[in-house]
Amino acid sequence: MIRHLSRRGFLAGSVSLTAAQALGQVPASGDVDVAIVGAGAAGIAAARRVASAGRTYALLEASDRIGGRVWSGRGGFGIEHDRGAHFMSASGRNPLVALGRLEKLELQNASPFRRIYVGQREARDSEYDAFTAALRRANRAISAAGEAGRDIAASQAMPDVGDWTRTVGFALGPNAVSKNLENVSTVDFARLEDQPDEVVCRTGLGQLLTAVARPLKVTLASSVIRIGPAARGPIFLETSRGNIRAETVIVTVSSNLLASGRFKFDTALPKRTLDAAEALSLGTRDRLIFELKGNPFRFTNDQRILFKGMDARNVGFVGRAGGSDLCFAEFTGSFGREMSAKGEAAMRAFVADQIAEHFGAQARKYLGRAEAVRWSSDPLILGGTSAAVPGKGNSRRILAEPLFDRMFLAGEAVHETWYGSVAGAWVTGERAADAALRYLAPKQAPVKGKK
Ligand SMILES: Cc1cc2nc3c(=O)[nH]c(=O)nc-3n(C[C@H](O)[C@H](O)[C@H](O)COP(=O)(O)OP(=O)(O)OC[C@H]3O[C@@H](n4cnc5c(N)ncnc54)[C@H](O)[C@@H]3O)c2cc1C
DSSP states (O other): OOBOOSTTOOBOOOOSSOHHHHHHHSOSSEEEEEEEEOOBHHHHHHHHHHHHTTOOEEEEOSSSSSBTTOOEEOTTTTSOEESSOOEEOSTTTOHHHHHHHHTTOOEEEOOSSOEEEETTEEOOHHHHHHHHHHHHHHHHHHHHHHHTTOOOBHHHHOOOOGGGHHHHHHHHTHHHHSSOGGGSBHHHHHHSOOOOOOEEETTOHHHHHHHHHTTSOEETTOOEEEEOOOSSSOEEEEETTEEEEEEEEEEOOOHHHHHHTOSEESSOOOHHHHHHHHHTOBOOEEEEEEEETTOTTOOOTTEEEEETTOOSSSOEEEESGGGSSEEEEEEEHHHHHHHHHHOHHHHHHHHHHHHHHHHOGGGGGGEEEEEEEOGGGOTTTOSSOBOOOTTOTTHHHHHTSOBTTTEEEOSGGGOSSSTTSHHHHHHHHHHHHHHHHHHHTTSOOOOTTOO
16 A cells, blocks of 8 residues: 655556446346355455356445446546546556556556655755655654554654654555554554555556456345345345345455444354454545646646645645546545535635645636545445554454355455555455355365356
8 A cells, every 4th residue: 555665655437337237137136156245346356266266156236336446437527537546556466457467458657756845845855855764764663563562553653753743644644544643553554565666557447447347247236235144054145136145255345334234144243353343444535536737736647745744634635647637635534534524615625725825826726627536425335444443453364254164254454464455455355255165165066167
């Protein structure tokens, strides 16, 4: 994710199948080897794995599109862009990057440097150096506490790094892991790997996910309402479009949804699992997408932008997403949630003020159309990305434990070191599928060609 520390580098189609197409394609009921709940990155990865092993599956998605927190569209802008995840980190080992290349999609390197403004000018080299040193120092101190097993709030381990303290606190907290450092466990923080070398898909990460999901059968608009008893026999899944019976189940819904109790399990989930999901609550990462026609401030493509002095009550920008005139303002942490609840007009006004403050009052005129994507109020997600609360730094490995031998959780919150990312979600989907296939292995071998 977004926490790597290279100099100036930042810590780092909409729908493939319409509901109508899916209705014609996929039975909404029946018997399968594996039922997969949710067609985000984890669900798609799991289904690909199960399908390639020749096992039957049902990939059940409540929404009328695939992708979950990966969503590309045009909105009112007429330009394909990411409304959710945008960057693919650790491009050398990111499975999505390899798949994007196979699909011959246009991938381009994101700027490895963050841009920093001090007042109304860009930071000088010495200021960039000071910021990088402060960021490294703070990152090391928080990680050292976590590595030593001191599972406390990251804010408590945050050193005073002089006049960069607030900006660094913002960069390491809300901007990187979607939560204020007060709400982040040092142990969880320490485990997040630095993942530099980011790549973006010029036409949107959603297009990439759509391309890799194309061979799959997805049942859209099929909300899983209840998962039946898990003790013996097939597991029964009640969905809004029919019932499914499955030998094994993979659940990929967000940690907030899992903890919310909206999702009914007849065999109650173990308390430790529910507690872990709750501890891995999602921070906020809502977005205002806005137009800056003609690149008036000469932003670099896919570059993260910070302002010296900004604190947790502020927003970071991403400039020229995919090389377009669209920029993102990321409303993160508790301030992001507060602003997002006030609505799109308030978010836009905040960004306009930010632009005026850093580029001059006359710069407001460059702000064109704007649209908010508010993941925190999306009932199928309920937030941005997961971060463990203080004292609960070991929660991810609890979520990774199999349930009743044949139910598996997957999704970004389950990955211990690559959480909060599409790649992490993908890997956990593949792992869950492998576990499901191992469970099925002693049973009847798959019928050749059966899908
Ligand atoms: C604004 C934003 C920016 C981000 N930026 C980046 C980035 O640049 N790079 C990066 O790597 N990551 C980024 N992330 C994180 C990344 O998007 C997620 O980690 C990843 O997409 C999560 O995938 P998932 O499969 O775990 O969950 P999800 O994408 O949440 O998928 C779960 C699916 O389950 C479905 N579902 C829910 N309830 C039910 C039900 N009852 N029945 C059936 N289906 C159901 C949902 O509709 C959803 O499709 C960002 C996230 C946000 C919000």
